[in-house]
Amino acid sequence: MNYSVNNEHWLEGEPVVKRDYLAAKNKSKFAANFPDSIIIHFTAGRSGQSSAKYLADPSVKASAHIVIGREGTVYQLAPLDTITWHAGVSSYGGRNNWNEYSIGIELDNAGPLTKAGNEYLSWFGGRYPENEAIYDIHRNENQPRYWHTFTQLQIEACEVVCRAIMAKYAIKSILGHEEISVGRKVDPGPAFPLDKFREQLLTQNRQSGESLEVAPQEGEVITDKLNIREDASVHARLVSSPLAQGQKVTIVDEKNGWYKVKTEIEGWVNKAYVR
Ligand SMILES: [Zn+2]
Structure with missing residues (x-):
């Protein structure tokens, strides 16, 4: 079919x-x-x-x-x-x-x-x-x-x-x-x-289609407090308190200018603040 x-x-x-x-x-x-x-x-x-x-x-x-x-x-x-x-x-x-x-x-x-x-x-x-x-x-x-x-x-x-x-x-x-x-x-x-x-x-x-498929890669938070959310949107709920500067994360997905990252928790962050 x-x-x-x-x-x-x-x-x-x-x-x-x-x-x-x-x-x-x-x-x-x-x-x-x-x-x-x-x-x-x-x-x-x-x-x-x-x-x-x-x-x-x-x-x-x-x-x-x-x-x-x-x-x-x-x-x-x-x-x-x-x-x-x-x-x-x-x-x-x-x-x-x-x-x-x-x-x-x-x-x-x-x-x-x-x-x-x-x-x-x-x-x-x-x-x-x-x-x-x-x-x-x-x-x-x-x-x-x-x-x-x-x-x-x-x-x-x-x-x-x-x-x-x-x-x-x-x-x-x-x-x-x-x-x-x-x-x-x-x-x-x-x-x-x-x-x-x-x-x-x-x-x-x-x-x-819409999102790039990314192989897991390491990143680091480069801002003081980085909000981490349930989805790739500023309207999505916060997963936890913000990530701190210098925190190491694993980048597992990307869409619309956001990274899905993993530490002890998992969520979406603005990709501009991860290097
Ligand atoms: Zn119907």
């Missing part, structure tokens, strides 16, 4: 990305420098094909860029420079209306399930065996309940699609719909390994 995004903003590669259902209703283009985010969803539907068909329907006021079936089949409904309607009312990180900033990926999944004997039922009457249900607590809830599992093929396809998107657009965040529409949406839910998924993709992306 290998995809890339072409100059017309369509995925290309193997296995073939299906364009059987097109959301021609979506015409507006992203503003310059967008999309910069990917939003992960579940369809709460019957199949990848039925969801792709539904989301492309001109009479339906919802859509998405991509739908991924349980066997890993990828449907693309709209070019990736076009705004689709997957996020709805949304707010996160000081932004509202995330449709204007993000690519929406829908994974075929029935969503929350109810146990009935040794079967598990979806809201639309779908019946699933025990090995397709997990019992887990949603990040926005405090009681466990049953959720339809995602397939390995589907998660792998999602990863390959995200990598292709990230090679074309400057993606800074991968979020769940549940994080930008808290209280209104629960997708993709606890059956999707969202934290691990985005950490893998975004960390690798940063190493190959």
Whole structure:
């Protein structure tokens, strides 16, 4: 499985990305420098094909860029420079209306399930065996309940699609719909390994792109008091009291003018003050 995004903003590669259902209703283009985010969803539907068909329907006021079936089949409904309607009312990180900033990926999944004997039922009457249900607590809830599992093929396809998107657009965040529409949406839910998924993709992306990968090297603090922070930003929390002049550190990473350094503790410091 290998995809890339072409100059017309369509995925290309193997296995073939299906364009059987097109959301021609979506015409507006992203503003310059967008999309910069990917939003992960579940369809709460019957199949990848039925969801792709539904989301492309001109009479339906919802859509998405991509739908991924349980066997890993990828449907693309709209070019990736076009705004689709997957996020709805949304707010996160000081932004509202995330449709204007993000690519929406829908994974075929029935969503929350109810146990009935040794079967598990979806809201639309779908019946699933025990090995397709997990019992887990949603990040926005405090009681466990049953959720339809995602397939390995589907998660792998999602990863390959995200990598292709990230090679074309400057993606800074991968979020769940549940994080930008808290209280209104629960997708993709606890059956999707969202934290691990985005950490893998975004960390690798940063190493190959925005930040220089540095081999560990020794340095020395050359200012009186050097703040050491949890991330490479003056807004990030302080890890400890400042490092003292003359302190020896090991430089393990670099981004945006900051070094990640290690002493007994680890954190980010302004690289101008380390020699
Ligand atoms: Zn959603």
